[in-house]
Amino acid sequence: MINWPAKASPFIRPIGAERSAECAAIHATSFTYPWQEADFEQLFVAPGTFADGAIEAKEEHLAGFILSRIAADEAEILTIAVAPEWRRRGIATSLLKPHLYGLAAIRVSRLFLEVDAENTAARALYENFGFEQVGERKAYYRTAGTELAAALVMRRDLL
Numbered sequence: 001m002i003n004w005p006a007k008a009s010p011f012i013r014p015i016g017a018e019r020s021a022e023c024a025a026i027h028a029t030s031f032t033y034p035w036q037e038a039d040f041e042q043l044f045v046a047p048g049t050f051a052d053g054a055i056e057a058k059e060e061h062l063a064g065f066i067l068s069r070i071a072a073d074e075a076e077i078l079t080i081a082v083a084p085e086w087r088r089r090g091i092a093t094s095l096l097k098p099h100l101y102g103l104a105a106i107r108v109s110r111l112f113l114e115v116d117a118e119n120t121a122a123r124a125l126y127e128n129f130g131f132e133q134v135g136e137r138k139a140y141y142r143t144a145g146t147e148l149a150a151a152l153v154m155r156r157d158l159l
């Protein structure tokens with residue numbers, strides 16, 4: 001039997017629909033308008049979906065995930081989220097690295113995403129990975145208040 005430390009580092013591997021409930025639970029802790037388990041089930045079986053999870057080693061729980069959709073030689077990160085108790089431990093970084101390599105390996109040449117302009121954590125993460133702002137959609141996201149938040153469109157070339 002392996003004696004795992006209390007918080008052994010998660011390992012990264014591709015995930016599928018069997019993780020839908022866990023993805024929905026993490027999404028609910030991360031966004032004002034979370035996606036439901038059924039939304040994830042649909043995404044996982046849709047053509048072009050590409051997803052990786054950070055799996056906590058001891059109990060095999062999901063600590064975070066990233067989900068992209070591929071169309072021709074482009075892809076879009078649809079969502080990335082890390083469970084609150086695992087944040088600031090390098091999990092999103094560990095997810096993005098193999099995810100980007102994996103997309104490049106199947107000849108995806110450009111990766112896009114949209115991020116809430118006020119989400120400083122996510123913007124810093126993406127900038128670390130060389131994403132650059134290529135557009136802005138004003139009044140795009142519903143927020144908990146009455147204001148609509150702007151979305152920044154970011155791009156990173158992979159090939």
Ligand SMILES: CC(C)(COP(=O)(O)OP(=O)(O)OC[C@H]1O[C@@H](n2cnc3c(N)ncnc32)[C@H](O)[C@@H]1OP(=O)(O)O)[C@@H](O)C(=O)NCCC(=O)NCCS
Binds near residue numbers: 120126
């Ligand atoms: C954004 C998110 C995925 C980052 O996950 P994480 O595992 O904590 O990120 P990491 O530990 O890999 O951090 C990588 C870098 O991101 C930036 N970052 C992460 N959290 C940050 C925070 N709270 N404030 C400022 N910068 C932050 C830093 O540049 C950090 O590098 P550093 O630790 O060397 O300073 C996580 O905060 C999350 O799930 N947020 C809610 C969902 C969300 O906003 N997703 C993005 C939607 S576009």
